[in-house]
Amino acid sequence: MPDRVAASTLSADVCVFGAGPAGAALARRLAQLGHSVVVVEKHPFPRSHIGESLVGGVLPLLDVLGVRNAIESAGFLRPESALVRWADAIERRATPGESGFQVDRGRFDKILLTAAADAGAQVLQPARAVSIQRRGNGDWLSTIRLGATGVAVKSRSVADATGRHGLLGGTKRRTSERTLALYAYWKYPTVDGADTRVEAGDEAWYWGAPLPGGEFNATVFIDSSNYREFVSRAGSRDALYEGMIARSELLAECLRGVRIGPVRACDATQRCDETPATPDAIKVGEAAFTIDPLSSQGVQAAIGSALHAAAVIHTILERPGDTELALGFYRMRQLESVELHRVAAGRFYGEAARFKPGEFWSRRAIDPGGEASRDGRPPLSAHLEIELAPQARFETIPTIQGDFIAPAMGIVLPGVSRPIVFLEEVAVAPLAAMLQGPVSVERLLDRWSQKLTSERAVQVLRWLWDAGVLRPRASENALFTLSFPSPK
Numbered sequence: 185m186p187d188r189v190a191a192s193t194l195s196a197d198v199c200v201f202g203a204g205p206a207g208a209a210l211a212r213r214l215a216q217l218g219h220s221v222v223v224v225e226k227h228p229f230p231r232s233h234i235g236e237s238l239v240g241g242v243l244p245l246l247d248v249l250g251v252r253n254a255i256e257s258a259g260f261l262r263p264e265s266a267l268v269r270w271a272d273a274i275e276r277r278a279t280p281g282e283s284g285f286q287v288d289r290g291r292f293d294k295i296l297l298t299a300a301a302d303a304g305a306q307v308l309q310p311a312r313a314v315s316i317q318r319r320g321n322g323d324w325l326s327t328i329r330l331g332a333t334g335v336a337v338k339s340r341s342v343a344d345a346t347g348r349h350g351l352l353g354g355t356k357r358r359t360s361e362r363t364l365a366l367y368a369y370w371k372y373p374t375v376d377g378a379d380t381r382v383e384a385g386d387e388a389w390y391w392g393a394p395l396p397g398g399e400f401n402a403t404v405f406i407d408s409s410n411y412r413e414f415v416s417r418a419g420s421r422d423a424l425y426e427g428m429i430a431r432s433e434l435l436a437e438c439l440r441g442v443r444i445g446p447v448r449a450c451d452a453t454q455r456c457d458e459t460p461a462t463p464d465a466i467k468v469g470e471a472a473f474t475i476d477p478l479s480s481q482g483v484q485a486a487i488g489s490a491l492h493a494a495a496v497i498h499t500i501l502e503r504p505g506d507t508e509l510a511l512g513f514y515r516m517r518q519l520e521s522v523e524l525h526r527v528a529a530g531r532f533y534g535e536a537a538r539f540k541p542g543e544f545w546s547r548r549a550i551d552p553g554g555e556a557s558r559d560g561r562p563p564l565s566a567h568l569e570i571e572l573a574p575q576a577r578f579e580t581i582p583t584i585q586g587d588f589i590a591p592a593m594g595i596v597l598p599g600v601s602r603p604i605v606f607l608e609e610v611a612v613a614p615l616a617a618m619l620q621g622p623v624s625v626e627r628l629l630d631r632w633s634q635k636l637t638s639e640r641a642v643q644v645l646r647w648l649w650d651a652g653v654l655r656p657r658a659s660e661n662a663l664f665t666l667s668f669p670s671p672k
């Protein structure tokens with residue numbers, strides 16, 4: 185649809201495409217920061233979406249967005265434990281920390297989008313981009329089909345929050361084995377309790393969860409390369425799915441209920457976009473990176489990336505001199521998340537691989553014992569002489585400070601996935617810089633206690649020790665590793 189047939193023209197600082205958790209969170213946050221925002225979503229809401237199990241880690245993000253009450257009072261399930269058959273027996277694992285939710289994504293996403301509109305974002309829905317044109321630096325013209333009419337949106341920046349496939353294109357690097365999810369919803373499945381269910385199969389893993397409306401989502405994850413062969417052996421996708429569910433100890437009961445709707449297949453491979461942000465375009469949520477569904481943290485990661493993206497866009501629009509810093513921040517945080525989730529999932533697969541001999545498991549597993557171990561250090565004690573690890577470097581790191589990305593001095597250590605800048609609001613680099621050479625733990629705490637409370641000083645010291653930023657003075661370390669008695 186060319187520009188000239190657009191019935192109306194809107195101008196905004198940012199045009200956000202896609203109104204899943206990432207797009208809605210970004211739109212709300214930008215509007216709260218005073219920016220004009222247009223959101224373009226192709227489906228009317230509520231619409232169904234996979235990704236219904238949210239861990240408690242999403243709660244602080246809902247707090248930042250100011251939507252926690254709305255989500256908590258929406259009647260979603262709050263499971264306190266999960267049934268796990270990952271080794272050779274079924275265990276009930278208590279949810280660590282605060283309970284998360286099992287949500288109806290149609291309603292969950294609608295609450296977030298309504299909150300974005302309440303903050304001032306203009307929502308075009310159901311609407312589709314017909315063309316997205318970059319006319320110059322910070323000058324975009326998007327032509328949108330909204331029902332029978334056309335709308336032209338002029339914006340300084342665009343955000344792609346359209347999910348896994350993305351709208352703006354670009355190269356996506358694969359960071360895991362290719363994985364395919366087959367899932368369906370069930371009614372009356374005679375499955376007791378609100379627990380999420382996770383199970384290791386022979387050449388697959390299973391995930392299932394009761395949902396607020398009385399339905400049950402049962403999903404099986406297989407290696408994508410096996411799909412054709414498995415379907416041809418089973419006769420059809422439905423037969424493959426139901427045959428695999430029948431072999432699951434925790435989900436087989438579903439088959440006594442009624443399947444509602446088709447068996448769907450979707451990609452569940454982890455990928456990472458190589459250019460998540462430029463000065464006037466940003467990819468958010470699954471358009472920027474996808475993580476293994478094993479962690480049930482996809483929605484949390486999508487909202488987290490939206491909050492980072494909001495600070496990045498805000499910085500670029502308000503302090504253009506800090507554009508490179510802001511882009512560096514976004515890329516760094518994206519890579520950190522990808523790596524963190526890749527390793528966490530790999531270790532979890534590693535637990536099952538000890539019991540499951542198949543290639544499905546060995547190709548996904550990361551051996552926790554393969555990690556460099558720092559064991560072998562003496563325990564921290566008041567008289568222990570410590571020093572900065574020689575490989576620790578001080579660097580200027582882009583960080584979120586208030587609503588902006590701003591530089592701060594941080595510590596970079598090989599093997600620690602992210603630079604260490606703040607520990608609960610305490611800037612650690614200036615503290616670490618006070619170590620000019622070996623010093624006893626007692627003296628260091630004494631020095632730091634002039635800047636912090638002594639409890640906080642102990643906390644920071646313990647944390648830097650655990651992270652490997654601090655180590656025993658070289659000679660003490662040598663004594664210890666040679667197994668001489670520890671110095672008194």
Ligand SMILES: Cc1cc2nc3c(=O)[nH]c(=O)nc-3n(C[C@H](O)[C@H](O)[C@H](O)COP(=O)(O)OP(=O)(O)OC[C@H]3O[C@@H](n4cnc5c(N)ncnc54)[C@H](O)[C@@H]3O)c2cc1C
Pocket residue numbers: 201202203204205206207224225226227233234235236237238239311312313345346347348351365403450451452468469470471477480481482483484486
């Ligand atoms: C099998 C599987 C199981 C999962 N399980 C979990 C789980 O239990 N817990 C969890 O937290 N996460 C889970 N996830 C991940 C979770 O689904 C995603 O992380 C989350 O939905 C990402 O949010 P998003 O906003 O980036 O994208 P989406 O939620 O996909 O939202 C994208 C939006 O963009 C819209 N859109 C698409 N194209 C266009 C276009 N051209 N124009 C306008 N709008 C468009 C779509 O309609 C949609 O509303 C799972 C993923 C998979 C594959």
